[in-house]
Amino acid sequence: MTNMFKEAKRRNRVFQELLLRICDQRPPVYDSGPDIILWKHAQDDYQKTFSTRATWEQVRVKREKVDWSDVVWFKQAVPQFSFITWLAIKNRLSTGDHMRMWGVQQDCMLCGEKNETRDHLFFACPYSYMVWVTVTGALLGTLITPDWTDTMERLQRDRVATMDKVLAKMAFQTTIYHIWRERNARRHGKTWIQMAQLAHQIDKTMRNIISSLIYRFGSRLEGLMRRWFEVTT
Ligand SMILES: [Zn+2]
Structure with a gap:
């Protein structure tokens, strides 16, 4: 039928x-x-x-709250970045493994790896892993990993200090958004951005987000900016 x-x-x-x-x-x-x-x-x-x-x-159809929901939806998040992160978590981004079903061969645009998957892009790919380490290395320390499942598990851990957890989730979403945007820009023949430059853009975006949060919610969020400076400069 x-x-x-x-x-x-x-x-x-x-x-x-x-x-x-x-x-x-x-x-x-x-x-x-x-x-x-x-x-x-x-x-x-x-x-x-x-x-x-x-x-x-x-x-609305009510379902059980999923354990990753706090990584996607939280007060300080940027909706546009949350949406891309949500697609990544649901594995719905049109990565190479999905495009193969449509007869399209898509290698990783960032490193040339044959099998472009969600887990490769975030952050098994040497390019994106270096970006991720540059942005959050000092914040996450030993918690940093190229493995998708481990990253998700670590972002949900309760024993990380609240402020660091918020910053880590914000940086995670901002990094996913920028890496996905860079991957698409390269696919459409735009100028390539080098690792260090992309990491710098992510850092700058983070500062802008935190500034606008302080503007909206007041000086009690200044600690967030102080901590971000501490772990990035
Ligand atoms: Zn790659």
């Missing part, structure tokens, strides 16, 4: 269910007064005001 027919059948079933529910309702009584619009906020909780949050809570 094609997808189109499956979809038509599903819609028909949804429509039938809807019709049954409408027929189940008692018809409106004129004497009860005019109709008013109420928005469902929760089970048996109807109000006159609309709430995006309450509506989203009701329509």
Whole structure:
């Protein structure tokens, strides 16, 4: 059965269910007064005001919280970087191993390795590993590793100091974003950026992010900048 027919059948079933529910309702009584619009906020909780949050809570499919969620979504994160990181964690970036299914041969644009995978790019690739070490070497110390699974596990560890953990997660997302952008730029024939220069760009982006956080949330976040200077200069 094609997808189109499956979809038509599903819609028909949804429509039938809807019709049954409408027929189940008692018809409106004129004497009860005019109709008013109420928005469902929760089970048996109807109000006159609309709430995006309450509506989203009701329509979304709730699943168990995944253990990596704090690495992707946290207060200091940049949404654009979180999104690329989320794609990387779900292994949905169009790396060479995925592109092979479409008949495209894609070697690693950063080092020439034949098998470009998510785990290779972050950070088994010599180029990206050197960038990662340059950016976070002093912050992570012995916790630094080229292995994807180990990196994810270490970013989630509780025994790392809170401020360092926030900085490590921010640096992780910023590095993933910049490496993926550099990989795509090279693929599209743009000028190549050398390792040291990319690491410098990531450091600069980190400083800009922290500055804007201080601007938004106040001087209590100045410690974040102080610590970042400590581990990068
Ligand atoms: Zn590589």
